[in-house]
Amino acid sequence: MHAVEVRDVHKIYRRYGRRKSFGTLKSALLSGGVLKNLRPDGVFQALDGVTLDVRQGSTLGIIGRNGSGKSSLLKLIAGIGKPSSGTIHVSGRVSALIELGAGFHPEISGRENVFINGMMLGLSKAEVARRFDEIVAFSELGDFIDEPVKTYSSGMYMRLGFAVAINVDPDVLLVDEVLAVGDEAFTHKCLEKFAEFRRRGKTIVLVTHTLDLITRLCDETLWLDDGRVRAHGDPKRVVDAYLTEVAGTENRTEPPAAQPPAASRAEAAQGSAGRWGSQEAIIEQVELLRDDGQPAHVFESGQPMRIRARVRAVRPLSDFVFGIGIFTADGVCCFGTNTQIEGRVPGEWSGEGTFAVDIDRLDLVAGAYKLDVAVHRQDGVPYDYHRLLYSFRVASPLKDTGIYRPRHRWTFDGGIGISDANRDAQP
């Protein structure tokens, strides 16, 4: 079931160029006909054949350079404007957080603005009244709600705008870079609200330049470049491909080796596992070892595991970070860390080497797990990123659920009679 279906959408903006600066009726009449003047001088293709499905209940992130068509696409999905060709189908109520508090009138009170803004977003007066307390609570305005909006600080203004838009209770929420403007606390609050939305099975489409947000929030990521879909799929992979390209355009003088290999680009367009990076450093081999030093695929829950990788620097490097990440089979990150997070400062690296991560107790419940291993620059641009390329199983005699099994024990007091049937099985 798709919440949003975009089929081969083109959007052409007309440009009026020079005439626009003197665009008057007089000149239109003088230069021969008003109708002729309504015709554009040129066109600008904002979207060029975009096709896209967003599954119901999933979160899609859209990234891309400024002017790549992200906001245009979002506006078309919101129904603000029509595509020049192609179709867009959205099921359910849409709320677009494109500009917070658009349409607030500065002279009247926050209370009245909430009602009017809510109705603009498609609620009835009674619905706004029902949600009013919740809106005020979220905005943290308190008594200020009865003051004219012009007296609000910009933070209050945004909180109120966000509170109204989010309480429209949409099935599809469209967000355009609104989080970039708030302070830490506000951003945190918004993210919590998004998480709640996701739990309730709502669909979110998010346009942002905060790539960190994409990897944290999104199930899928779309990379738009010049109005075309450049890559679509696993957030981490698309973001890394994007970062690599941005780094590539920043350092055009670097040798061609710094460009991502063609194979990784093609890969970037499909599948969720893969490998990419500039290949200035290479991960040659990754092994998972048991405590007896033997490579293994199956590990006992609670037993040690060593992740060992053989790496090679193609040229001497002084900017490098090693990282690992453990994921469940359905892609939930169990644990991720790297040398930068843990305060290791890179020195010099040339030629071959190995690094290893020793996990003393693999406290995971039984199941299949996947592993990321990466070496990248400190700003995140990958040298060699191995995404979900390695897998292992955790075995356990117990059928407990979840992901993480902390060391724990049960104690019983008083009149509870209870005995342990598999005392020996407890690791």
Added chain:
Amino acid sequence: MLANLRQVFRYRALISSLVARELKARYRGSVLGFLWTFVNPLLLLGIYTFVFTVVLSGARAGTRPEPYALFLFCGILPWTWFQSSLLESCSVLVAGGNLIRKVLFPAEILPAVTVLTGLVNFCLGLLVFAGVAISYGRPVISGDLVWLPMIILVQLALTLGLSLLLSSLTVHFRDIRDLLGNLLTLWFWGTPILYTVAEVPERFRTVFALNPFTHLAVAYQEVLFFDGPFTGWRPLLVLGAFALLVLLLGYFVFDRLRDTLAEEV
């Protein structure tokens, strides 16, 4: 188009809230409050009364309807509604550009709110008119008054139609506003507001008959000012049909330009 109309109907609560907001926002923080709306018409009223009954009280003084100020009031009130609605329509979409570009929202609400806000002011003005009429010792309630809602409705349709037309066209041609300012001055003097239609020379009568606002002004004057039964219902009905056509045309043009609005404002 029908679907759009239904949508506008769905937004009626929003329209009424926006009208209330316009009125509130305009008068908040001002001492005289809504009376400011009448300062300009009352000033005009004073000037015209002085000029035409004191300064120019020449040969034709006797032919003027008495009391002249009250007669003027009948014409100036609806004209103020008409003129301010059209002038504001020219800027309402550009001023509300943020809404049109950022919120999914039927843009025709904006000119509609402008016209309806004018209507509320007009109705308040009628109360002021009633007060002035009483002070002149003239009867306020008469049988003719049943026609008043009908006349207002015709004017509403005409104003709304022109408003939709102008607001969407102005987005493309910004100088319509300046053009309109001058056109409205011409229109005002070409409408029997300062003078009665009977004073217009015979050879110009046809031209005046083609001016839709002539019939509106005459209707208001007959119902609110002159004694005797309302005789102008026939031209009023024709004008009503014409106003509906204008409304449809205005909506049609607005609808055609709708998709360009978000890009152009």
